[in-house]
Amino acid sequence: HRKKIVYFFKPSLKNVMNLRFSQEIEALLEKATQEPLLLRDILMITAERSFCFMIALLALPFIFPIPPGLTGIAGVGILILSIQMMLGFHRPWLPQKIASYIFPANIAQKLLNPVKKLTRRLERYTRPRFLKLANDPYIWRFNGFVISWLAFLLMLPIPFTNPFPAIGILLLAITMLESDGLLMAIAYLWTLVFTLVLVFVGWNFWAIANGIWN
8 A cells, every 4th residue: 555655646747846846835735735745755855956856845744734633743843853954964864653654634725825825925036046055065065054953943832933944934935945045144134133032031031030130
């Protein structure tokens, strides 16, 4: 049965590889609403593209309000993939338990329309730019580090903050696919600002709590 599912998705994923990000991610979500979509199926996309699509797909549930059920495994999956990028891997690997996870059809249905609007708007501004930055081999590792940091922030139990690191992760995934060095730099700035805000808020909470204790 598992072989049958893999065979069904393999040609369909190959057919969408030459489309833009919005079209590819929409095709994956539409498939997930109609047929079982294992995360393992996305790993069949060639090399670095499978990293980007897997990370983007796992980050999406944190951006839009959806029922719980994917966020825990999604955060772990993003962290594992980003650490592999940081170590210089160019072909992703996931533990069997995560790779065999079926992307829920109800979540895919809820994500489909918002994702269409978001990705099409983003693609108005994305195009190959600053290629020296976007295609630098060391940037691949650095992006892995940045996504790892954002995934760590994503998994912290801080209410109402999940969309902010998830947006940074999604931006980096898109910029790597589109070779857009300018938007990549904006994603770095987004990450820095969000980190500084968290540090500022955390410091103030600590100071207030310490003052009350004293």
